[in-house]
Amino acid sequence: GAVVSQHPSRVICKSGTSVKIECRSLDFQATTMFWYRQFPKQSLMLMATSNEGSKATYEQGVEKDKFLINHASLTLSTLTVTSAHPEDSSFYICSAVSFLAGAETQYFGPGTRLLVL
Amino acid sequence: GENVEQHPSTLSVQEGDSAVIKCTYSDSASNYFPWYKQELGKRPQLIIDIRSNVGEKKDQRIAVTLNKTAKHFSLHITETQPEDSAVYFCAASLGNYGGSQGNLIFGKGTKLSVKP
Numbered sequence: 001g002a003v004v005s006q007h008p009s010r011v012i013c014k015s016g017t018s019v020k021i022e023c024r025s026l027d028f029q030a031t032t033m034f035w036y037r038q039f040p041k042q043s044l045m046l047m048a049t050s051n052e053g054s055k056a057t058y059e060q061g062v063e064k065d066k067f068l069i070n071h072a073s074l075t076l077s078t079l080t081v082t083s084a085h086p087e088d089s090s091f092y093i094c095s096a097v098s099f100l101a102g103a104e105t106q107y108f109g110p111g112t113r114l115l116v117l
Numbered sequence: 118g119e120n121v122e123q124h125p126s127t128l129s130v131q132e133g134d135s136a137v138i139k140c141t142y143s144d145s146a147s148n149y150f151p152w153y154k155q156e157l158g159k160r161p162q163l164i165i166d167i168r169s170n171v172g173e174k175k176d177q178r179i180a181v182t183l184n185k186t187a188k189h190f191s192l193h194i195t196e197t198q199p200e201d202s203a204v205y206f207c208a209a210s211l212g213n214y215g216g217s218q219g220n221l222i223f224g225k226g227t228k229l230s231v232k233p
């Protein structure tokens with residue numbers, strides 16, 4: 001149990017275009033999902049907290065108009081990188097909160113590698 | 118806000134030896150401390166976690182200890198194997214059980230290399 005998927009796994013796009021990344025919890029419902037960004041050889045940096053049915057909460061320094069988050073259902077959150085630029089190239093990872101054995105745990109998706117040319 | 122420091126940044130051990138990675142946190146309200154293993158280009162995998170009402174937890178070759186007074190927690194891997202080679206991240210959460218009431222603050226990671 002507690003499987004999280006992400007799509008696409010890899011995307012290459014031209015500068016100025018928008019890219020949508022999907023995060024799905026496959027075998028559980030997640031009212032909360034998190035979006036992280038990871039640059040090469042660095043740690044995971046939280047970008048935003050996605051709550052089903054409400055607006056996302058963004059971390060300081062993350063532009064909410066550039067990184068649009070929609071958590072439309074209990075199993076799906078999407079991150080749209082608008083007007084992508086080369087500096088947005090990174091590994092984007094989502095996580096979903098699962099309530100197992102009476103405790104909440106985060107499980108990560110496989111990540112999406114974005115390359116902006 | 119919470120700040121998590123992780124040491125060392127790289128660790129090289131001989132197969133069969135033990136490896137220890139240490140983390141400190143700044144906010145005494147943190148109550149959930151997971152450890153993740155991440156292989157190159159893959160997702161972080163939860164390997165063990167500990168909550169603030171417990172001082173130690175063990176799962177086969179992996180153990181985690183927590184010292185709330187000193188605000189530090191450590192990962193111990195015994196009888197290391199080459200397949201243990203990866204980057205390990207510690208994390209701390211301010212919320213109840215580290216879930217929807219609290220996001221994870223990660224350490225910078227430790228690259229563990231186990232030499233055959």
